[in-house]
Every structure is written in structure tokens, then in C-alpha cells.
Amino acid sequence: DIQMTQSPASLSASLEEIVTITCQASQDIGNWLAWYQQKPGKSPQLLIYGATSLADGVPSRFSGSRSGTQYSLKISRLQVEDIGIYYCQQASSAPYTFGAGTKLELK
Amino acid sequence: EVQLVESGGGLVQPGRSLKLSCAASGFTFSNYYMAWVRQAPKKGLEWVATISTSGSRTYYPDSVKGRFTISRDNAKSSLYLQMNSLKSEDTATYYCARFNIGTTTAYFDYWGQGVMVTVSS
Numbered sequence: 650d651i652q653m654t655q656s657p658a659s660l661s662a663s664l665e666e667i668v669t670i671t672c673q674a675s676q677d678i679g680n681w682l683a684w685y686q687q688k689p690g691k692s693p694q695l696l697i698y699g700a701t702s703l704a705d706g707v708p709s710r711f712s713g714s715r716s717g718t719q720y721s722l723k724i725s726r727l728q729v730e731d732i733g734i735y736y737c738q739q740a741s742s743a744p745y746t747f748g749a750g751t752k753l754e755l756k
Numbered sequence: 757e758v759q760l761v762e763s764g765g766g767l768v769q770p771g772r773s774l775k776l777s778c779a780a781s782g783f784t785f786s787n788y789y790m791a792w793v794r795q796a797p798k799k800g801l802e803w804v805a806t807i808s809t810s811g812s813r814t815y816y817p818d819s820v821k822g823r824f825t826i827s828r829d830n831a832k833s834s835l836y837l838q839m840n841s842l843k844s845e846d847t848a849t850y851y852c853a854r855f856n857i858g859t860t861t862a863y864f865d866y867w868g869q870g871v872m873v874t875v876s877s
Contacts, residue, residue, distance in 0.1 A: 683863035685801075692851060692867040693793075693801065699861035736801055740862035744817035745803040 651675050651739050655748030661756045668724040670751045672737035677718060681741035684713055684722045687750075688733040696735075697722060729755065758782040758866045760852045765871035768842055778835040778852030778868060785833035786810075789855040791864060792826060792837050794848035802848075805837060806855055820846075842875045849873075 652675035662668050672682070684697040695704040697713035700720055710725040724731055732755055737748040764776040776792070792804040805826035806815045814826050825838040835852055849872050853864040 680861050683861075685864070692870055693864070694867070695863060695865050698856075698863040698865070699858075702861075704865065738801070738803075738863070740857075743803075743806070743815045745806070745862075747801040747803070750800045 650744055651678060651742060651746055653737055653739055653746050653748040655737055655751055657751060658749065659752040659754070661754045662727050663756045664729065665726045666756075668727050668731075668753065670722045670735050670737075670753075672720045672722075672748045674718040674720070674739055674741075678739045678741035680715065681739055682713075682715070682720050683738050683740065684720075685736045685738065686731075686733050687736065691733075693736065727753075727755075758854065760854065760866060760868035762850065762852050762868045762871035765850065765873045767874045767876065769877050770842060770844060770875055772842055773838070773840045774842060774873060775839070776837040776850055776852075776871060776873070778837075780833045780835065780852075780854075783854070785828075786830040789857050790826075790828060790835045791853045791855040792835075793851045793853050793864065793867075794846075795851070795870075796845075796848040799848075804850070807835070839873070842873075844875050847873060847875045 654673040680700040682700045685693040687693040700715040701713045714721045735751045759781045761779045768774045791806040807826045823841045827836045849870040851870045852868040854866040856865045
């Protein structure tokens with residue numbers, strides 16, 4: 650099974666700050682990587698697909714990048730509505746595994 | 757507007773069965789793979805099952821293989837998850853999700869609100 654190692658597990662940041670979350674895949678998964686945001690008490694929502702493509706309706710302050718088997722989600726200017734838990738997920742091969750999540754809080 | 761509405765959750769004893777349903781609307785259901793993803797209380801996300809557009813192909817992780825069965829009725833735009841031999845570790849919120857597969861990537865692009873399943877005596 651492909652392991653997705655996500656870091657950090659938790660993150661405290663200030664409004665307008667730049668935030669970066671990373672996921673390391675245990676093997677090559679190409680661009681079969683997505684990022685999701687889950688706000689408290691809500692369902693997950695798709696943010697990024699194909700490692701770098703922004704999902705419909707997602708603010709442009711969110712971006713995804715890839716360097717080999719390391720993937721990053723960047724929030725360019727943190728807003729209060731960005732608070733929640735973020736997950737990466739690979740769909741290169743079953744089982745489709747998720748990272749453990751990053752809990753993003755306001756400082 | 758894409759909508760996915762799950763139903764059928766509840767409290768069930770270990771070893772018993774439960775069937776979840778998901779009613780889809782706002783898109784051509786038969787054109788998309790569909791999936792179930794679960795989340796144990798205060799835990800992360802775990803993929804549970806995926807089904808092809810026609811229903812001829814299904815995929816499961818080892819944790820539920822042989823116990824869970826995903827199915828669909830394209831005429832009713834509905835997705836199902838039959839869960840047998842339930843264990844306490846199956847306690848979770850179960851999400852119905854649309855699985856969008858392309859040539860170079862795949863992702864869960866729409867999610868339902870989730871339905872809680874509690875396995876306990």
C-alpha cells in the first residue's frame with residue numbers, strides 16, 4: 650500500500666500569514682494527488698486535484714505543487730474561514746490512502 | 757447542483773448487518789464512478805469502497821473486503837453499501853462521494869453530509 654506522510658500534524662498561524670502543508674508519498678504517484686479541507690462538523694471539500702489544479706469555487710489563495718514524491722498545499726494569505734483540517738489523498742492505486750491530516754488553527 | 761444524501765445509519769450490534777443508501781441528484785449518475793469514505797470519531801478519512809459506472813467493477817481495502825459490498829442502481833441514481841459482520845472498529849461517519857476519474861488523476865469531488873454508524877452491544 651502507498652503511504653502518505655503528512656506534516657505538520659497541527660499548525661497555528663496568524664491571519665494573512667503564508668501556510669504550507671506537505672505530503673510525502675512512499676512511492677511515485679505522479680499527479681494522482683488531491684487535497685481536501687474539512688471544517689468542523691462538515692464534510693470534506695475538494696481543494697486541489699491533479700496535484701496542482703484548483704477545484705471549482707476554491708479561492709485563488711490556495712495552490713498545490715509537486716516535487717518528485719513530495720506534494721505541498723500553500724495558503725498564500727490565511728483567512729479565518731480557512732480554519733479546519735486538511736488532508737492529502739492519493740488515487741494512483743488502491744487502496745486510495747489519505748494523509749493523517751493537518752489541523753490548522755488561528756494564532 | 758450536485759447533491760448526495762446518505763441514509764440508513766444507526767446503532768447496530770457487533771456481527772449484525774446494515775445497509776446504507778445514497779441518493780444522488782444534479783448530475784448524470786451513470787457517468788461517474790462512486791465511492792464510500794468513512795471517518796471514525798475524531799479520526800482521519802479512510803476509503804471504504806469504489807464502484808465503476810456500470811457496477812461491474814468494485815474495489816475495497818483489506819479492512820472491509822469480504823464483509824462490505826458496494827452496489828448501485830443507475831435507474832434510481834442511487835448508491836448502496838451493504839455492511840455485514842460489523843465490528844466495533846466500523847463505527848464511523850460514512851460519506852458517499854463522487855469519484856471523478858480522468859486519464860492522469862482521480863479525486864472525490866463531491867461528498868454527502870455523512871451518516872453515522874455505531875457498532876456496539
